[in-house]
Amino acid sequence: MRIVVIGGHGKIALLLAPLLTQTGHRVEAWIRDPDQAATVEATGAEAVLADVEQLNVAEMTERLVGRDAVIWSAGAGGGNPRRTYAVDRDAAIRSMDAAVAARVSRYLMVSYTRSGRDPEVGPDDSFYPYAEAKATADAHLRQVPLNWTILGPGRLTDGNGTGLVEVGHHVTCGDTARANVARVALAVIGRSDLNGVSLFFRDGNVPIAEALQAVSVG
Secondary structure: OEEEEEOOOOHHHHHHHHHHHHOOOEEEEEEOOHHHHHHHHOOOOEEEEOOOOOOOHHHHHHHHOOOOEEEEOOOOOOOOHHHHHHHHHHHHHHHHHHHHHOOOOEEEEEOOOOOOOOOOOOOOOOOHHHHHHHHHHHHHHOOOOOEEEEEEEOEEEOOOOOOEEEEOOOOOOOEEEHHHHHHHHHHHHOOHHHOOEEEEEEEOOEEHHHHHHOOOOO
C-alpha cells in the first residue's frame, strides 16, 4: 500500500514508519519542518513537506491522489487552545474531506481512549480544548465515506512495546506504550473487517492479533 502518515515526525509515527516499510508498504511522512526530514527518512519513509495547519482541502487532495491510505498521527501538543483546535480538529477534518475527494479508501485516526466519552471534562478544564477537538474530529470521521478505523489508546508512554494489549469499550484509562500503538496501527491498516470500528485499548496481556480477533463492528 502507498500510505501517507500525517504528523510524520511525531513519536508514534517514527515508530510506525519502519514497521510499515519493513512489511512492504511505501510510506510518505508529512512534516512541517524541513529540519525533520533526515530523522523521518532514517525510518525508511519519504519525508514530504506539508504543513497541515496551512494547507486547505484542495491542496491536501492534490497531495493524496493515488494514495491508498492515510494515518493521522498529528497533534498540536497541547498548551495552546488555538493551535489545538487548528490542528487536532480543523486540519484533521480537512484531511478527511481531502481523502474522500482524492478517493483514498482507508483512513486510520490516532485518537485517545476517552474521546467523546468523557462528560466530566468541562469548558473550564485545561484539557477541554483537546477533548473537544478530538471528539469533533472523530465524529466527523464516522460520517464520511471512508473505510475508517479510530485507534483510542490510553495515556501514552515511552514504555516497551510488548505487543500485548487489552481491547474493549470498557477501556477508558490506563497506560499505553507508543510502541504498542504503532503495532496496533500496523495490524489494523490492512484489515477491512475493522472498517467502521473504534478500538479502545491499553497495555495488557493479550497479543495484538488475538485481541483484534475478538473485536466486532459496533
